Amino acid sequence: MxxxxxxxxxxxxxxxxxxxxxxxxxxxxxxxDKPTKKGISLxxxxxxxxxxxxxxxxxxxxxxxxxxxxxxxxxxxxIDEGSKCVDLRQYWKPEETVVxxxxxxxxxxxxxxVLKQLIPEIINTLPELNAVIPCYLQSDHxxxxxxxxxxxxxxxxxxI
Numbered sequence: 757m758x759x760x761x762x763x764x765x766x767x768x769x770x771x772x773x774x775x776x777x778x779x780x781x782x783x784x785x786x787x788x789d790k791p792t793k794k795g796i797s798l799x800x801x802x803x804x805x806x807x808x809x810x811x812x813x814x815x816x817x818x819x820x821x822x823x824x825x826x827x828x829x830x831x832x833x834x835i836d837e838g839s840k841c842v843d844l845r846q847y848w849k850p851e852e853t854v855v856x857x858x859x860x861x862x863x864x865x866x867x868x869x870v871l872k873q874l875i876p877e878i879i880n881t882l883p884e885l886n887a888v889i890p891c892y893l894q895s896d897h898x899x900x901x902x903x904x905x906x907x908x909x910x911x912x913x914x915x916i
Contacts, residue, residue, distance in 0.1 A: 760881045762874050764867040768795075770874060772881050779884055783844060783861045783871070796844050796860045800888045801908070802827040806844070807875055808890075809833055813842055813868075828891070828908040830854065842868045849912040 759772040764783075771782045771791070781803040784795030798806065809825040813833060816823035822837040830847040845860025863871065879885060891909060896902040903909050 760878070762877065764863070764870045764874075766864065766867060768861070768863075768867055770871060770878065772878060779882065781878065781882075783863075785861070794858075794861065796831070796846060798827065798831065798844075800882065800885055801890060802829070802831055803878075803882075804885055804888050805890060806833055807879075810872060810875070817842070817865075826909075830911045840865045854912060 757774055759774075759779075761769055761771045763769055767786050769782075769784060769786055769791070771784065773780055773782055775797065779800055781798045781800070782791070782795060783798070784791045786792060805827045806825075809827075812825060813823060813835065815821075816835050817840065820838050821835075823833070823835040825833040827833060827844075830849070832843075832845060832847055834843045834845065835841070836843075841862050841864055843856075843860060843862045845862075846857045847854045848857055849855070891897060891906055892903065897906065897909070904913055
């Protein structure tokens with residue numbers, strides 16, 4: 757069930773929805789008024805992390821610099837050097853290096869600008885965000901061992 761569906765343009769939408777009992781923020785392409793698999797679904801913590809990174813993303817775009825922000829798990833917000841697009845994507849680690857998957861959405865400049873303008877409306881739709889505390893601020897992260905055992909902070913670490 758969707759709480760809100762907002763257009764980013766170009767048949768792309770941001771939607772606050774419940775999936776398997778968990779609220780999520782979906783960024784997705786749509787065809788014939790239906791969402792497709794092309795896109796990414798962010799947990800509330802990952803959405804909150806992305807909102808906190810917007811200032812850094814804007815600076816990287818302005819300076820035409822590369823950027824890589826970790827949203828949690830294997831989800832990253834990246835910008836290639838000289839690019840005008842913001843990529844929100846799931847990664848995985850098949851060998852030694854973490855690489856991108858097809859699960860994600862590369863936001864064109866206009867779509868990114870619209871998404872930024874929609875942040876207050878999305879936040880108003882999600883009062884539950886007030887209770888979301890990023891994992892790195894939780895008590896079990898006050899030492900290195902706690903952070904290393906967190907699957908949000910270090911998703912590719914071998915668990916002991």
